[in-house]
Amino acid sequence: MTDQAARQRLEDLTERVRREIELTGYAERDWIPHRGDDLDVLIVGAGQAGLALSFALRRLDVTRQLVVDAAPAGRVGPWNTYARMHTLRTPKRLRWADQGVPSLTPRAWYEARFGPDRWDELTFIPRLDWNDYLEWYRTTLRLPVEHETRVIAVHRPTTPDGPFAVELEHDGGTRTVLTRRIVFATGLEGAGDRNVPQGLFGHLPRRLWAHTDDDIDFAALRGRRVGVLGGGASGFDNAGCALEAGAAEVRSYMRRPRMPVANPLRWMEFAGFLEHYADWDDAHKWSFTKRVLDVDQPATQTSLWRCFAHDNFSLSFSSPWRSTRVDGDGVIVDVNGTEERFDFLIAATGVSVDLALRPELAEFVDDIALWEERYTPPAGEEAPALGRYPYLTDGFAFQPKAGHDAPWLGRLFHFAQGARVTMGITGHQLSGLPAGVDRLVWHLTRDVFVENDDQVLADFFAYDVPELTNLGPQPAGTPPRQTSPRTPDR
16 A cells, blocks of 8 residues: 555545535534624634634634644644653544544544554554644644744733733744633643652752653663653653663652552543533532542553563552652652662653643633632542632633632633543543533534624614515526426436
8 A cells, every 4th residue: 555545545535524514514604793803712722622623613603713832733732742652542433523524533534544454453543643633634624723823921801891812922923812712722731730749859950850741862761770750651651662762770650559450531431421521510520530530540551561561660559759869860769768779760740730830821810710619528528639620611611719700701711631620521531522622612602692692683683685586477587496396317
């Protein structure tokens, strides 16, 4: 199967997608009243979530939109940057945000690129293939994405219903755009930042450690001893990279006494849960999310096998790190009372939730309601970490703290990891993304319609396009009319 043949199949698929969109689309209509040069929606983040939202909005004729991302094309999100697994962790069978366009599905792309037999052989889509698919998705749909564009600041409206002023930096220059609504599709770090235990890493020189989300020079770890803190999948993905790069030894450490074996995410992957978790009351949402934290999820089987394929890998349970100190060119780690020396450390410690760390929310963070302010769990259900998550509407919008006058918050949407407690996995996990996209877009367009109700009604009252133009026989020279209830054969 030649590259030329694959390119032709992809070109044919691209044309088929555009034809299917034409066949399944509504009659296009610019239904949102214009307000000067304001955008209707700015989407911050051009990863899989931002792209899917952009297309879904355009399907409903929300066309005055812009998607911005600080990364260059092809390097948006984790897939071609800090993600280091060989395949996605989401099964290939799950629904994608194709908006009912069959030829836009990952399967259609994969079969065009590699052939139908190769799809049948897959369990999980390879990571870089997924990155290529997202690039094809973006270019095929001609989505309005501006890469290498960073959000410098978002300013609150000067009136309750006024636009947001967003400062953007691109190609060495800055400009300000006005937008009625903003969706922050900012991924796993979108509600805070990388979680780095400062007591263990804050005092160490950066040459001696990295977070799993950092750009790591694995080739420089050849012949060196590496310690990995954390038992999540990303920790083993990074351990595998270090081992494959020729590290002398890699040791991974977990606080838990054992590795979980059941993955709660697999249970969640059914339509009822994905579509309607957001309709649960607060008590059910809290109890569910706390249970997920308590049981955790295992590393993937393939990630573990990747590491255990090397004799110089080890995994230790019940092994919390107590302290670290510099020792010459290395680091001494107190592992639960036993000192170990490493040349380099990797923190597989996930992400934190702290909206104050997000510069784009600086003018709004003091007004945004958090779960700890809206819900008091019963005894035994306390989870301070969950309390720091934003308390969103069931359409992903921020809500104001009690007594705070901030009506514009309902026009800011958090479609990222911080939606976890309110919205389940529909804002940050690939398997939940389609349900989340549909819900957010429904709420956003409903709000736009209601917001403009007077103007829409006035437009209806003013509608006078004649459809009936003659009260007699059909004039000569007009287009022929249908004279049969069935189209005749030719």
